[in-house]
Amino acid sequence: MLESPVSLSLTVDGRERVLSVDPRTPLLYVLRGELGLANPRFGCGLAQCGACTVQVDGEPVRSCTLPASQAAGKSVTTLAGLGTPEHPHPVQRAFLEEQAMQCGYCVNGWIMTGAALVDREPHPSPQRVREACAGLVCRCGAQLAMMRAIERAAE
Amino acid sequence: MRAPTRRTFLAAGAGALAVLAVPGGFRAVAAADASADPDLARLTTWLRVGSDGTVEVFTGKVEIGMGTITGLAQIVAEELDVPLTAIRMTTGDTATTPDQGGVGGSTSTQLGARPLRHAAAEARRVLVAAAARRLGIPSERLDVDDGVVHDRDDVARSVPYGALVTALASAPALAVSGEAFGLDVTGTAKPKDPAAYRIVGKPVARLDVAPKVFGTFRYVVDVKLPGMLHGRVVRPPAVGARPLAIDQEPLRAHGDARLVRVGDLLAVVASGEWDAVAGARDLRVRWSAPSATFPPQGALPEAMWAMPASSRDHVVARGDVVAASADAQIIEASYAWPFQSHATMGPGCAVADVRAGGVTIWCGAQKPHALREGIADLLDVPPSRVRVVFAEDAGSYGRAGFDDAAADAALLSRAVGKPVRVQWMRADMTAWGPKAPAIVGRLRGALRDGKIAALDLTIRAFNGGEISSHPDSAGNFLGGQLAGHANTKPRIEYAVYGKNSGAYEITALHALAELVAPLAPSISPLRTTHLRDPEGPGTTFIIESFIDELAARAQADPVAFRIAHLRDPRAIGVLRKAAEAAHWTPRPAAQNATHAGTVRGRGVAFATRGETMVATIAEVALDVANGKVRVTRLVCAHDCGAIVNPRSLRGTIEANLMQSMSRALYEEVRFEGGAVTSRDWATYPVVRTPDLPERVDVVLVEHHDIPPYGAGEPSSRPTAAAIGNAIYDAAGVRVRTAPFTSANVRAALSA
Numbered sequence: 001m002l003e004s005p006v007s008l009s010l011t012v013d014g015r016e017r018v019l020s021v022d023p024r025t026p027l028l029y030v031l032r033g034e035l036g037l038a039n040p041r042f043g044c045g046l047a048q049c050g051a052c053t054v055q056v057d058g059e060p061v062r063s064c065t066l067p068a069s070q071a072a073g074k075s076v077t078t079l080a081g082l083g084t085p086e087h088p089h090p091v092q093r094a095f096l097e098e099q100a101m102q103c104g105y106c107v108n109g110w111i112m113t114g115a116a117l118v119d120r121e122p123h124p125s126p127q128r129v130r131e132a133c134a135g136l137v138c139r140c141g142a143q144l145a146m147m148r149a150i151e152r153a154a155e
Numbered sequence: 156m157r158a159p160t161r162r163t164f165l166a167a168g169a170g171a172l173a174v175l176a177v178p179g180g181f182r183a184v185a186a187a188d189a190s191a192d193p194d195l196a197r198l199t200t201w202l203r204v205g206s207d208g209t210v211e212v213f214t215g216k217v218e219i220g221m222g223t224i225t226g227l228a229q230i231v232a233e234e235l236d237v238p239l240t241a242i243r244m245t246t247g248d249t250a251t252t253p254d255q256g257g258v259g260g261s262t263s264t265q266l267g268a269r270p271l272r273h274a275a276a277e278a279r280r281v282l283v284a285a286a287a288r289r290l291g292i293p294s295e296r297l298d299v300d301d302g303v304v305h306d307r308d309d310v311a312r313s314v315p316y317g318a319l320v321t322a323l324a325s326a327p328a329l330a331v332s333g334e335a336f337g338l339d340v341t342g343t344a345k346p347k348d349p350a351a352y353r354i355v356g357k358p359v360a361r362l363d364v365a366p367k368v369f370g371t372f373r374y375v376v377d378v379k380l381p382g383m384l385h386g387r388v389v390r391p392p393a394v395g396a397r398p399l400a401i402d403q404e405p406l407r408a409h410g411d412a413r414l415v416r417v418g419d420l421l422a423v424v425a426s427g428e429w430d431a432v433a434g435a436r437d438l439r440v441r442w443s444a445p446s447a448t449f450p451p452q453g454a455l456p457e458a459m460w461a462m463p464a465s466s467r468d469h470v471v472a473r474g475d476v477v478a479a480s481a482d483a484q485i486i487e488a489s490y491a492w493p494f495q496s497h498a499t500m501g502p503g504c505a506v507a508d509v510r511a512g513g514v515t516i517w518c519g520a521q522k523p524h525a526l527r528e529g530i531a532d533l534l535d536v537p538p539s540r541v542r543v544v545f546a547e548d549a550g551s552y553g554r555a556g557f558d559d560a561a562a563d564a565a566l567l568s569r570a571v572g573k574p575v576r577v578q579w580m581r582a583d584m585t586a587w588g589p590k591a592p593a594i595v596g597r598l599r600g601a602l603r604d605g606k607i608a609a610l611d612l613t614i615r616a617f618n619g620g621e622i623s624s625h626p627d628s629a630g631n632f633l634g635g636q637l638a639g640h641a642n643t644k645p646r647i648e649y650a651v652y653g654k655n656s657g658a659y660e661i662t663a664l665h666a667l668a669e670l671v672a673p674l675a676p677s678i679s680p681l682r683t684t685h686l687r688d689p690e691g692p693g694t695t696f697i698i699e700s701f702i703d704e705l706a707a708r709a710q711a712d713p714v715a716f717r718i719a720h721l722r723d724p725r726a727i728g729v730l731r732k733a734a735e736a737a738h739w740t741p742r743p744a745a746q747n748a749t750h751a752g753t754v755r756g757r758g759v760a761f762a763t764r765g766e767t768m769v770a771t772i773a774e775v776a777l778d779v780a781n782g783k784v785r786v787t788r789l790v791c792a793h794d795c796g797a798i799v800n801p802r803s804l805r806g807t808i809e810a811n812l813m814q815s816m817s818r819a820l821y822e823e824v825r826f827e828g829g830a831v832t833s834r835d836w837a838t839y840p841v842v843r844t845p846d847l848p849e850r851v852d853v854v855l856v857e858h859h860d861i862p863p864y865g866a867g868e869p870s871s872r873p874t875a876a877a878i879g880n881a882i883y884d885a886a887g888v889r890v891r892t893a894p895f896t897s898a899n900v901r902a903a904l905s906a
Contacts, residue, residue, distance in 0.1 A: 022429075029429040038377045039370040043500060044581040045432070048836040051500065079370035088369070095368045099360060099802060102810045103220030103550035104367035105374065105500045130844040137836055139500040140220055140550040141813030143844055144851055145806060 010071050012037070013081025023069035027061075028052045030068045031078065039079035039108045040064075049137040050109030054078050060109075060116045079108045082115055091115040094153035095146070102140030109136050114150035124154050191539075195253055195340060198281065198326040201274035202231065208302045208317040210235060210242050215255030215338075216267045217247035218363060219521060220550035221867050222803030223263045225361045229799055230268050233354040234275035234346055235282075236299035237316065244362070247523040247545025256335030257522030259553070259624060259685070261764060261865025264799055268863075270340045277342025278323055285322035286314045349797065349859060358802030363547075375519045375546035375557075378506045380574040385428040386567045387435035388579065388634075389421040390587045393829035394675045395446025405437035414438065417566045418638035419678075424571055432580070445829025447675035452825060456491040456595045456892070459615055464669040470651050474663035476601075479609035483601035486708050488701055491892045492594040492693030492875075493823035494617075497686055498839055501549035502584035503560030507567070508574040509534065514541045516565060519548025520557040520626065528627035529558065530565050533635050552814075553685030554624045556588035562632035582834040587633065590824055591686035592617035594650045596697035601663075605709045607720060609663035612652060612701075614694060618670045620646030622684035636677045648689065655694035656872070657762045659702070659720040680831040681824070688868035691764060692815055692875055696893055699760040699876030703744065704889065712741035713759050713880065721761075725768050725794050728856060730761055732792035733770040736854050744880065748887030750904075753778050755787075758880025760873035766864040767795040768856075771812070773877035777885045782901035786816055786848045786878055794856035795866040801855060804866055808853045811870045817842035819875035823894050 005020045012035060019034050026045075031037045031054065040063045043051030047062035054063045055077040083089035088096070091114045101107045110133065117124055117132045124132065129150045138146065193200040193213070203211045212231050218224040228242040245252060255267055279299065286304035287294040290312055298307045305313035329340040349355070366372035391397070397419050406412045412425040412434030423434035450458035505518040514534060520526050523543040531538040548557050556579075564577040579587075594616040601609040622631055623646045629635040630642035649668035652658065674681050706716035714734045718727050733739075737757070748754065754777050761770045774788040789812050798804055821840045825833045833839035875893055882900065883889050890903040 025429045029427075029432070033428050038373060041374070041376060041501060042578060043502075044835060046581060046835055046837075048581075049500070083369070085365065085369055092368050096360070096365060099364050099806055101220075101364060101367060102807065103500065103547070104363065104372065105220075105549035107367055108370070111368065130847065133844045136844070137500065137841060139498060139814070139841065141810035141815075141817065141842070142806070143813055143842070143847055144809055147844065147847065 006069070008068055008072050010073065011075040013078055021068050023067060025068050026064055027054070027066045027068045027071050027076070028063040031063060031076070037078050037080065041105060041108055043106065043137070049106070050113060050135055051106050053109040053112040055112055055116055058116060058119065060113045079111060082111065089115050090153040091118055091150060094149040098145050098149040098152065100142060100145040100149040102142045106136065106138045110138070110146045114153065118150065118154050122154065126151055129154070193251065193253055195331045195338070196328040198274060198278055198329060198342070199323050200253060201271065201340065202278055204282070204316050204320045204323060206317045206320055208237070208241055208315055210237055211245060212242060212271065213245045213252045214267070214271060215247060215252045215524060216258055216263050217521060217523065217545045218547055219258060221807045222361045222800060223258065225359065225363070225803060226264050226799040227268055227271055228362060229354050229359060230272050231275040233352055234272055235279050235302070237302040239354060239359060241302055249523055249527045250542045253338065254335065254524040255338050257525060259521055260336065261767070261867040261869060262336045263867070264863050265865050266336050270338055272346050273339065273341045274329065276344040276346040277326065277329065280342065280344035281322050281326045282316055282319050285319045289314050289319070355799050357800070359800055361803055374501070375506070375517055375548045376501060376504045376578060378517045378546055378576065380506065380508060383506065383574040383576055384424045384426055384571060385431040386415070386422045386424045386564065386575045386577040387431045388563050388577065388583055389423065389435050389438055389440060390583055391678070392442055393445035394679045395677065395829070396442040396444065398440050399443055400441040402439035405439060406434045409434040409437070415567055415570045417570055420563065420566060420634050420637035422563065422567055424567060424575060446678070448829055449674050449681065449826045452827065455593060456489070459593065459595050459671055462671040464615070465672040466647055466670045468649055468668045470668050471653065471664050471666040474609070476609045476611050476663045476665045479663035480601035483603040483608045484708065486600045486602065486704055488598055488704055488889070488891060490596045490697040490700060492696055493893060494593045494681060495591040495686060495818055495822045496585050496824050496833060496839055497552065497555040497588050498585045498841070499549045499551065499555050499588070502579035502581055503556045503588065504548060504576070504578040505557065505561035505564040506574060506576045507561065507564035509565055509568040514565065516541070516543045516561050517546045518543060518557055518561040519546055519551060520555070520561060521551050522625060525625040525627045526558050526561060529629065529631055530561065532627070533562055533629040533632065533640070534565055534569060552687035553689065554589055554622060554626065556584060558626040559588070559633045562634040566634055566638060585839050586831040586834040587680050589622050589682050589684040591689065592619050592683040594690060594693035594697065598697070598701045600701065600705045602705055602709050605711055607659065607661050607705055610661050611665045613667040613669060614650045614652065614697060615669045615671055616650040616690060617673060617683045618645060619648035619650070619683060619685060619689045621673055622682050624685040633678070642677060650690035650694040652694070652698060655690040656698040657695065660722050661720065681826065687814070688764065688871045691762070691868065691872040692818060695760065695762045695872045696875040696879065699762065699873060700879050700889070700891065703758065703876070703880040703883065707744045707883070710743045713744055714739055715741055717759070717761050726761065726763065729768045729770040729792040729794050730759070732854050732856055733759065733772050733790050736792065736852050737772040737790040739772065744884040745887040748885060750779055750886060754885040756881045756883065756885025758877045758882070758884055760876035760880060762869065762872035764865065764869035764872055767866060767869040769793050769869045769873055771870070771873040771877040773874070773881045775878060775881040775885060777882055777900070779886060779904065782897035782904060784820060784878070784882060784895045784900060785846060786820070788848050788850045789816065790852045790854065791870055792854040792856055793866070793870055794858070795864040795869070796858050796861040797863040798855060798857050799863050804855065805853050807866060808870045809851055812851060812874060813842060813847070815871035815874035816878065819878050819893060820895050823896070
């Protein structure tokens, strides 16, 4: 059934946005298609891998399954809004220092998840980091480097 | 916020408007025109110097996630004496880069770097000669630092490369030899003595990591063209099933979504991406019955042995196996390795713009030039009318299926007359992407006086080249097969003792390799091709587990037993280095094996791949009650000769250990009837962070007096056998069927 577009207001990377979208559209497609934001990436569409992770009010969320309507009135942060080379988030700085990736397709999910963890719990144990990232997939096998990076950011 | 993915678009001739992915974004490129391939003998085909001193390098090699392109940039910067920051890499564009066969076989640094090294050395010679004329100083008195040519004794008398750029255009022709991976060019300059290296061998940061960390990097999934539509394919439910009836009514709920059909290739195309996704999801199709029924999952090894061999290769027949086995102690065993899936992190994606004036494809597949041939065949146009532009996708470890997405996109773009971006859904990749072949082995060993007197083995596999790693024909693509093209260009590819495993000094050896026919001739979710180190992990699992069986029967320490059957000092070296790093104390395996609670053990395996040597030691903890295996530690000693970038090499090996551990512990394509039922990360599980080892050590063994050999694949080879051998050490039970899932381990424990 065709659902009428509704007006959706949200904040993305610090900017107020008002969009007209089918409220059932997953947030991922709104961010990529309507707003041209590249970093949440499609990996599975099933909330199994985390490549599409964004932060909604500071919490890591799978944008591939979250209906856009549920982000209404909230603050969404993507990787591009997390930090810059001049002002990196500590997790981004640590990923650089550890060169923590192979292809990097999944890295959005690990940085966004790791950053949310470190922002909430400044000194998580290595065990806690592994638990927090248990829902993420890295097909290339760069997990150990990414764990080191998040632990380094939490030091 | 950063600018979105698009930058400026330039109108280009009669063709399309197009963009090229570069780290950090895209830039406009001309669409496909009938144009000659780059002239390989021209120096400026390989590199150009800009007036600002930047060096643009053109290579048919591409980045697939291991830092290879950074290594090539280091090599060029080294020969030219410019800083690494001056290098700009243009990669894998059939219109502007040499055909170097794409990447594969762990050859990009070993072979692919040669023409770049030689071209850069020649460019330095030509630039210095031009500077000599300009400055009135003989070349012999000139030196180069950071791209500035200067008098060795008076640095003030200098001229920068940027002021000499015209010199390269009139450089003498290069001598061209070889082709594809073996393509080389040489001028009259000699490359540097490795002893003088200042950039090669240093642990530099990869060029692509910072843009990826800050989210400015753009992948193929981010390519956008004006007027581009989104496509989603609708795959059959099972092998060879054909659409009988299609109900398009559900598409009315999804904007301008519409069905496109090319033969039996079905897709939904829409201007909004979500409309394409939801439309493809909701389309109602009645399908014919499958064209084949696969054997029951658990009976696959037996089925493979029952099939007639479709081809056979007498790989090694050395000595008299029968005579050498007489009155020796005989050990026999059978092993099985499953079908595995590429299951790339990003499902296949490509953008195609098919126009009367030419075809342009953006794709992250590893062999852009071969893909150009295949797309030309698929669309029945001359290859000169097709331009393939590499844009990085998720990590590619062989013929991953990105090529298939390019074929889908090309057929859809031609059908709708607009650019089409195709991205597969998860199941299109995991279930319907090409697979690594299942492999089985039967081995018979003879022991005498604690040494291998004879070894007789047969390894059977599905054809690793059923889908050629060179996607150069229409039938190579799944979309091509659905559109009615037969796969006419398979390559015969066996699983071979020695080539796909380590090899030992055994005087009586009979090693046979056999293939069995595909389970279905076409449109099969179990069609087989290259997945990282194509037949290596499976073949090495079989060989190195059996060598361990022989060592155990001989009551020998597994490291010492292997060393006793090796001669090459580099092979012995990696085993010794791994043992040393793991604090390995010599003893026969399974001395302390028990069957209660959580038991621990250690195992070793050795392999060569080309000239590269690897030894891996695994330590495991096995919960006997539920059969769950946890790898607690891995130690890998790795000898690939000279090292270009130890930092990225270490990262690649460590990641390869995790990927190969995942393949060993969890990965098995499941199937039922004519369908693959491993469709996503729940039904095709891979390693997750709670299961990572507590510790992983990579020991780099370096030689400055030999060239850099391949390093992308070799360390995936011994991992499974090392883990299986550790399970044996822990529990005294041999798990001969991979992967080491709870079910397979429990079955072995209760056998």
